[in-house]
Amino acid sequence: MTAQPVRPRVMGIVNVTPDSFSDGGRFFDPAAALDQARRLIDEGADILDIGGESTRPGATPVPAAEEIARVVPLIAAIRAVSDVAISIDTMKPAVARAAVAAGATIWNDVAALRFAPRTSEMGTSEMGAPEVAAELGCEVILMHMLGEPGTMQDDPRYDDVVAEVEAFLLARALTAMAAGVEREKIWLDPGIGFGKTPAHNLALLAALPRFVALGYPVLLGASRKRFIATLDPLGAEPTARLGGSLAAHLHGAAAGVAAVRAHDVRETVQALAVWGAIGGAAQGRPRP
Template identity: 80%
Template sequence: MSTAYRPRVMGIVNVTPDSFSDGGQFFSVADGIEHARRMIAQGADILDIGGESTRPGATPVSEFDEILRVVPLIEAIRKASDITISIDTMKPGVARAAIKAGATIWNDVAALRFSPQAPEVAAELGCEVVLMHMLGEPGTMQDAPRYDDVVAEVEAFLLARAFTAMAAGVAKEKIWLDPGIGFGKTLEHNLALLAALPRFVALGYPILLGASRKRFIAGIDPSAHEASDRLGGSIAAHLVGAQAGVAAVRVHDVRETVQALEVFRAVRSVAPTT
């Protein structure tokens, strides 16, 4: 196997009844464990565990219920494997419980804005933190999103959140950034952000790219009505990210994405250097 660079693959495990792509499919802990094992076997480098849907119009979940959904799954995965585990949550209390259970990354779509205590909790936990851009909140983020310059505004937001996290005591080397594809963006906004990924990578933070099965793909291919119809578009977007040098891609389809990225890496390993 070539040693040329490729992004890490973060497999998505949603223990929710209403996720946009696989809602309810892995809602029980037993189903979630089986799904996690399958992703590990398929080559996932990280598992991202989520207990609250962030799809447009999603219903909020209480901290108590979210902990009940994710902690038993994280504990079970940790007993079975040493794979890196990420907790996908906005809530500091959920992050704290998940890190205690064995997660080592806090993937926060709210970029530590959900609670005034979030930056301090992130510093206290000492885990890696993914700060994502989202316009508004899940219930309203797709209500006619507007920007003067989407790339500049997302970049400024992410840098500001990184500085806030560092001011609270989070080490710079623990911070990841995510431009938030599909979170308060039109098709044109998403395409502009994908095209600008080298600019985000140049900021000096690891970049997480999550374009898997996103609705913008249907804006390019109107026949892709269902999320499961968007595999080709998902892989294409993540190869764009690989070319730009993102650190990881967050995906539903692990086997297919790993295969695509291994081909990318193999080609890169023999590409001319001049």
């Protein structure tokens, strides 16, 4: 009998932004953000993913200093009351560095450490993202994104989306390791909804076992994504996509992903608990 995959960890989302696609800036206020973080911990989140810059399609970039001002006080406040794992959702090495100093232990990078270093007026360059990740020594999540948030949904095209995303992620993992990031600290994320059509997203979801077989922990971020609305016209609003989100999470769990990124933490934890109990019963394991 084939063993059931281990239950994935649940990564709860706290967007400290005024323009998130999923919550419309509900947690932009620092007090509201901390309340939400505490709520997600109580609901069973294993990781909190803190973001200070929206990466929704068409999003406008935020200066690093402003992003740091949004996320660092929240990370410090969470760390003061909880030892929950904290990830920083950022493309910028400076933000990652400040977040780790405040208590984050995971860098969740939608750009897969491709943020280009700038050259100062004195001719010196900032350290590149892979080198910063190696210096920080934290876990790093490398995500595939075609283009950048502002343009990624402008007619994305692939010859073979699964093969191209796989090749990209393996190349970025090699780049990270060449810079000194330990292999054991690298995660992969196929980037559902980041420069993909609904058909691309479904192909990547179907291919999750292939990504898991690469030997790196895989993060699945399908929560409230727009492709769900293309399958269910009543899911036009992000908050109306819970059923589709849970279906994707359970599919990811069966494929062996290491974590699912979720807006609806309580419902996701419950769904995974039932999934795990059913799988355990099928294999004759006692219910916990």
